[in-house]
Amino acid sequence: MIEIRDIDKWYGTTQVLRACSTSVAKGEVVVVCGPSGSGKSTLIKCVNGLEPFQNGEITVDGVPVGDRGTNLSKLRARIGMVFQNFELYPHMTVTANICLAQEKVLGRSKAEAEAKAAGLLARVGLSEHARKHPGQLSGGQQQRVAIARALAMDPIAMLFDEPTSALDPEMINEVLEVMVELAQEGMTMMVVTHEMGFARKVADRVVFMDKGEIVEDAEKDAFFGTPRSDRAQQFLSKIL
Ligand code: ADP
Numbered sequence: 001m002i003e004i005r006d007i008d009k010w011y012g013t014t015q016v017l018r019a020c021s022t023s024v025a026k027g028e029v030v031v032v033c034g035p036s037g038s039g040k041s042t043l044i045k046c047v048n049g050l051e052p053f054q055n056g057e058i059t060v061d062g063v064p065v066g067d068r069g070t071n072l073s074k075l076r077a078r079i080g081m082v083f084q085n086f087e088l089y090p091h092m093t094v095t096a097n098i099c100l101a102q103e104k105v106l107g108r109s110k111a112e113a114e115a116k117a118a119g120l121l122a123r124v125g126l127s128e129h130a131r132k133h134p135g136q137l138s139g140g141q142q143q144r145v146a147i148a149r150a151l152a153m154d155p156i157a158m159l160f161d162e163p164t165s166a167l168d169p170e171m172i173n174e175v176l177e178v179m180v181e182l183a184q185e186g187m188t189m190m191v192v193t194h195e196m197g198f199a200r201k202v203a204d205r206v207v208f209m210d211k212g213e214i215v216e217d218a219e220k221d222a223f224f225g226t227p228r229s230d231r232a233q234q235f236l237s238k239i240l
Pocket residue numbers: 011016034035036037038039040041042043
């Protein structure tokens with residue numbers, strides 16, 4: 001579903017991605033981890049065309065992301081993205097947040113969009129909050145709304161960039177539980193996270209990045225089980 005081949009990316013004169021290659025098959029869950037500044041967010045942003053890259057090729061469902069001819073807004077509408085800081089529209093209700101792109105981008109009727117929103121809010125356990133504004137919800141609840149909003153677009157894949165790292169510890173699990181369910185239902189997922197419990201539970205593969213490079217790309221059991229690169233070992237010893 002996602003093919004990343006030999007990506008180089010510079011910000012100005014600083015190279016932040018070096019020959020990065022990996023892939024996410026349909027229904028696969030790939031966890032991306034690594035130190036701060038290693039290029040995880042940049043890589044995931046390249047996948048849905050939020051950041052351009054200079055060399056290499058990324059395809060999503062066969063569509064080349066870096067090609068000038070590719071309609072990026074159309075592609076992005078099919079890829080769900082969940083950020084660290086939720087990025088909900090603060091002046092809109094929870095339901096309106098989930099309906100906006102359904103109506104504007106997919107052309108669904110208000111009734112259709114609201115029915116979809118109601119179903120997804122039930123699924124993430126937030127039905128009673130449908131008419132509230134994001135500011136009236138906890139961080140964990142807001143992040144579950146953000147996930148529901150992404151799912152409302154019937155995405156072919158979901159990208160997560162440290163979805164729990166801005167949350168108070170007691171709220172992390174309620175978000176991870178939703179993500180675990182999604183993974184178990186067969187969603188194609190690329191997840192930047194340091195939650196190794198999540199990785200152990202549902203990841204198929206773990207990618208470890210350092211200084212713009214993919215240093216490890218291994219089946220989960222191999223990643224956690226066998227000796228690995230010094231850099232990955234050092235990193236894991238600090239977070240586990
Ligand atoms: P991570 O998500 O692993 O913490 P990032 O992808 O955010 O890493 O950053 C990788 C590198 O690119 C870092 O050195 C960071 O300072 C740099 N960087 C990130 N965004 C920008 C930007 N918009 N302009 C210039 N440099 C950036």
